[in-house]
Amino acid sequence: MGARTIDGRTVAERVMEELRQDVASLRAGGVWPHLTVVLVGDDPASATYVRSKAKKAEAVGMRSTVVRLPAEVAEAELVARVRALSDDPDVDGVIVQLPLPPHIDEAAVIEAIDPAKDVDGFTPENAGRLFRGDASGLVPCTPKGIVALLDAYDIPIAGRHAVVVGRSNIVGRPAAQLLLMRDAAVTMLHSRSGPIGRFTREADIVVVAVGKKHFFGPEFVKPGAVVIDVGIHRDEAGHLVGDVHPAVAEVAEWLTPVPGGVGPMTVAMLLKNTVLAARRRRGWRDVAGA
């Protein structure tokens, strides 16, 4: 017995294969999509994420550049660097690895990114478009990857009850918005909304993005539900684990594993956004692969 696995690695690999073909055709047309990543300081986890993004970009045939800045960089200097990348006609995507050191105002740095190159979808302009139900902007990668996973497994969204636990700007809020745009009834929960079980036990789809190891147990799940685990933590034994307790597999019908669920999709969607940005800023139409 146990839930069926939503295999993010396989779906992400399929997306990467489509992107490989699309990048090849772009390059044949004289456009070599270029992702730039700004990394401040030497946090090992951040460095690992950035390396992985750059490596995957190159795996689909894109260019990538990592701009490394010391942890003590002044906010004005960082903003100027981000703005220079935004202004560089040779750059298609600009992302800033978060979190930033405490002396820097993240919002000020994010707002220095040209919305047309904001492949993380974090600028107010792109957030505002998404919030207004307008799909023409660049959409945050993790929520976009979650919806792509549901689609890959033909899991219906319209008319179903989706509950999003966690209200971050990177995952929870945009995930709720995307599920709303796909015609779900959507409930948003968070650390101050009271006991979650009352809502999650009624839900067809639950997105868990709370950042607490094994927080979400089987007592919160309706039999037959779809559970998406956005968390990633290292346990005492050094293994990667999620926000969802393994026992949820005994109740849910579908479950994303950690690792190998949402994670690979996030990077795939970042590359997809970069191809989209490369096309759109040249006035080219989107293609199925991107």
Add this chain to the structure above:
Amino acid sequence: MGARTIDGRTVAERVMEELRQDVASLRAGGVWPHLTVVLVGDDPASATYVRSKAKKAEAVGMRSTVVRLPAEVAEAELVARVRALSDDPDVDGVIVQLPLPPHIDEAAVIEAIDPAKDVDGFTPENAGRLFRGDASGLVPCTPKGIVALLDAYDIPIAGRHAVVVGRSNIVGRPAAQLLLMRDAAVTMLHSRSGPIGRFTREADIVVVAVGKKHFFGPEFVKPGAVVIDVGIHRDEAGHLVGDVHPAVAEVAEWLTPVPGGVGPMTVAMLLKNTVLAARRRRGWRDVAGA
């Protein structure tokens, strides 16, 4: 028996009185807040709304200007007029009365408004800030008025279950966001999310913004709930009625009437936003009244 009335007229009048004092002190300091309203075509309902906004602005001591344009105005001409108002240092607030004629792209016109003067809170920048939980922008007037009404009656929001029926960019989506920012558990429903009763019958607070006369009956309400009626329609006898059926008063604990509920608050919040905009673009701090 019957629900207690949330009296929007009285609360709005209190807000207006605070604004009157604030405008007087601004004028004493050499600043005369100036609201401009762009009206395209001669729809009688739109003309009535615009007249009411201008009249109320003057009632609190502000200046107001109504810019009337013919229904056939070209989009480029309308955008140019809106941009000119945005650029005019003598103007604090710019709103465009909706709906616009079908040949005009509303989004293009809205985006011509300077976010610092966007007192309806409709630009992508202000929508994006709200969506990201950032209260530093200008917030749409009807949702802001709804929260102000709940506060005026000391109705708690944090930790309660709020259901918003309707997902418009003007009311439903921003109302859900404001209730989320106030720590409610928030469910968003709409025409394609399936039967609403399953959710609304569990809700502590229901915001009904569907645009259908007497759509929301007592069968949808939990005894003791708070029901906010955003609809406004004219019935066969010529009376104004809402989205909520009068029989809801037999079940709910609190109910906003139509007319005299949300409506007066919307205009009061527009004026409040105009005072906020007048202060902020001069780098002045907000005051309690605004």
